[in-house]
Amino acid sequence: MPEKLFRVALREALKEEMERDDRVFCIGEDIGLFGGSYRVTEGLLDQFGPMRVVDTPIAEEVIVGSAIGAAISGLRPVVEIMTINFSLLAYDQIVQNAAKIRYMFGGEVTVPLVVRLPGGAGHQLSSQHSHSFEALYAMIPGLLTVAPTTPEDAKGLLKAAIRTENPVMFLESMSLYNTRGEVPDDDYETPIGKAAVRRVGRDLTIVGVSRQAVLAGLAAQRLEDEDVDAEVIDLRSLRPIDWSTLIDSVQKTNRCLVVEEGWTTYGVGAEVAAGLQQRVFDDLDAPILRLGGAEVPMPYNRELERAAIPSVDDIVREALRVVGRRVAA
Amino acid sequence: MRRLLQPDGSLVEGGCSRLGPEQLVEALRWMLLSRLVDARATALQRQGRFGTHSPVKGQEASVVGSAMALDPAVDWIAPSYRELPALVRHGYPLERILGRSMGRSPAATRIPDGVNVLPNQVALATQLQHAVGLAWGLRLQGRPGVVMAYFGEGAASEGDSHEAMNLAGVRRAPVVFLLMNNQWAISTSREVQSAGQFFRRAEGYGFAGVQVDGNDLLAVFEAATDAVARARAGEGPTLIECVTYRLSFHNTTDNPRRYLPPGWLERAECEDPIPRLEAHLAWLGLWDQGARAALEAEVAEEVEAAVQAALAMPPSRPEDLFDQVYALPPERVRRQRQELLQHVQEP
Ligand SMILES: Cc1ncc(C[n+]2csc(CCOP(=O)(O)OP(=O)(O)O)c2C)c(N)n1
Ligand SMILES: [Mg+2]
Numbered sequence: 001m002p003e004k005l006f007r008v009a010l011r012e013a014l015k016e017e018m019e020r021d022d023r024v025f026c027i028g029e030d031i032g033l034f035g036g037s038y039r040v041t042e043g044l045l046d047q048f049g050p051m052r053v054v055d056t057p058i059a060e061e062v063i064v065g066s067a068i069g070a071a072i073s074g075l076r077p078v079v080e081i082m083t084i085n086f087s088l089l090a091y092d093q094i095v096q097n098a099a100k101i102r103y104m105f106g107g108e109v110t111v112p113l114v115v116r117l118p119g120g121a122g123h124q125l126s127s128q129h130s131h132s133f134e135a136l137y138a139m140i141p142g143l144l145t146v147a148p149t150t151p152e153d154a155k156g157l158l159k160a161a162i163r164t165e166n167p168v169m170f171l172e173s174m175s176l177y178n179t180r181g182e183v184p185d186d187d188y189e190t191p192i193g194k195a196a197v198r199r200v201g202r203d204l205t206i207v208g209v210s211r212q213a214v215l216a217g218l219a220a221q222r223l224e225d226e227d228v229d230a231e232v233i234d235l236r237s238l239r240p241i242d243w244s245t246l247i248d249s250v251q252k253t254n255r256c257l258v259v260e261e262g263w264t265t266y267g268v269g270a271e272v273a274a275g276l277q278q279r280v281f282d283d284l285d286a287p288i289l290r291l292g293g294a295e296v297p298m299p300y301n302r303e304l305e306r307a308a309i310p311s312v313d314d315i316v317r318e319a320l321r322v323v324g325r326r327v328a329a
Numbered sequence: 330m331r332r333l334l335q336p337d338g339s340l341v342e343g344g345c346s347r348l349g350p351e352q353l354v355e356a357l358r359w360m361l362l363s364r365l366v367d368a369r370a371t372a373l374q375r376q377g378r379f380g381t382h383s384p385v386k387g388q389e390a391s392v393v394g395s396a397m398a399l400d401p402a403v404d405w406i407a408p409s410y411r412e413l414p415a416l417v418r419h420g421y422p423l424e425r426i427l428g429r430s431m432g433r434s435p436a437a438t439r440i441p442d443g444v445n446v447l448p449n450q451v452a453l454a455t456q457l458q459h460a461v462g463l464a465w466g467l468r469l470q471g472r473p474g475v476v477m478a479y480f481g482e483g484a485a486s487e488g489d490s491h492e493a494m495n496l497a498g499v500r501r502a503p504v505v506f507l508l509m510n511n512q513w514a515i516s517t518s519r520e521v522q523s524a525g526q527f528f529r530r531a532e533g534y535g536f537a538g539v540q541v542d543g544n545d546l547l548a549v550f551e552a553a554t555d556a557v558a559r560a561r562a563g564e565g566p567t568l569i570e571c572v573t574y575r576l577s578f579h580n581t582t583d584n585p586r587r588y589l590p591p592g593w594l595e596r597a598e599c600e601d602p603i604p605r606l607e608a609h610l611a612w613l614g615l616w617d618q619g620a621r622a623a624l625e626a627e628v629a630e631e632v633e634a635a636v637q638a639a640l641a642m643p644p645s646r647p648e649d650l651f652d653q654v655y656a657l658p659p660e661r662v663r664r665q666r667q668e669l670l671q672h673v674q675e676p
Binding site: 029030033034035037055056057058059060061062085086089124125126128129265294295296297299300301302303304307308 | 380381429432451452453483484486487488489514515516517521522523587588644645647649650651654661662665669
């Protein structure tokens, strides 16, 4: 399989879906001429023209609101919001309309909408530009919420998202755009609702959300030196959660740590931990721990920003706590 | 479009300047300072010593001409992110602005008490709403100030800007909405933002709207002083559209060569407000090479001193991560702060 950049995998998914289905179109700020703030949509304007690659005024609410209307008319819009932080301006349209219209009209109306939401810290963009808000979308019934971490999944999940009938919140970690990985050549979908076991282990399960799943993999390598054999699960689908994969893993390892970049309180980790203790309480040998970002608005200063999000060191430390080891300072 | 200053530095026929010789030189001084800060900040950013910088380059007459209509003792500025000389003139020390972009300690870089400037705003158009409330708050407390709120023609597409202007009109809030139409919002051209004229929106909100040549210091100053006077007299808000050109990148992460049409920049550079103001000073017989060199040297010294002062400011401390989230930190925040400090104290 050829190796590709994460951003290129996303671009290929858009291009192939637009070629396959005339109803698919892209809409957002600076996505056409500019090729998108992260160059995901580069080249699409040349190939598909301005009716299908639509540069908009800077108005997130009407971007999503009009995409909902276009979806109702029979099209399949793929929205790019410059960062998930600005999606809050469209939160009303997403939560009150995209997520509910199908239900309110008894299934008469569907909203096959994809909203691509780049996010995450690490770029010194300060408090209003650096969050990832996974939980804000994962908690909404009527939405599907996914967060790929490999180029293969980026492409496969985006295709699945475009082809599905419900609105999909597609979370992209900005720090992953330049990562590489193998991407199959054939037309494939990565199913929404399935977690991926990235590493098999027996001592504890580390569940990672978005980019933290990648860091969890690095932490697992480090844990080998401590004689700890971690199983790493990339949650991938935040709504719905793939409970059966999580249950199988924790029934084997009997211990679990959940890691996310977002705030721990009311976070994805809280949901995973609560859901697991309900389902496999008797299999647990230790409390499930959660690790998340510091509970502050993201700081601007580079060192403080680094300190505000979980690092590989932090994951190793918390994993050792879960397996009952004192942490060497 | 209102214009007073011709490209050759002469006044339009019947035109009359409200700025005396000293004020003209003061304005030029702010404009040159701004231009120099852009260059210095960009260089520091390239060296990894400065965060993202959004240059004012090309828009100095709009920013300086409008700010000079304000009385820093009573009036307020609700900035966006491209108004640095306005903030400095209003009393926010340059070294603190630079120190903030370098991520220095919040205590060392804070806006001093008594300086009527809101923090930079990058969540587009949200400051317009704060400006309306701030202006209304001043009124209710019997304080005389006017609020000047800056935003771009791109931000003008946000629903927030519509809601802010509509409410300001209804409440006759003492706000000047200064719309900086620099033709670009990152790569999105002015035509993509709106099929209409920006300043005409004011009519729909029930207040005055004017369009001025934003590279003409005299015209901007005139429009701004009129607007501030109206607001002060209780006659409500004004929308001023400054037609200007962004002569640099959007910010230090941008590369305009990817989207500027061929020749656009070269044409826009002919409208550069700094040579135009200098031509005016020369036309008035107030300017020569010697005067320019002296002013440039003075400004260079001031900028360099501010850069050095910013570089010498204390760095952020680990506890800055948690301080100021709450006035009274809840238990959980106190504990996280404690854990962090323990963590950094351990080798
Ligand atoms: C709500 C929101 N949407 C999008 C952005 C991203 N963004 C930052 S600056 C900018 C362009 C703004 O253009 P304009 O208002 O014309 O101001 P200019 O940069 O030209 O001064 C965009 C789209 C943002 N900061 N906030
Ligand atoms: Mg603009």
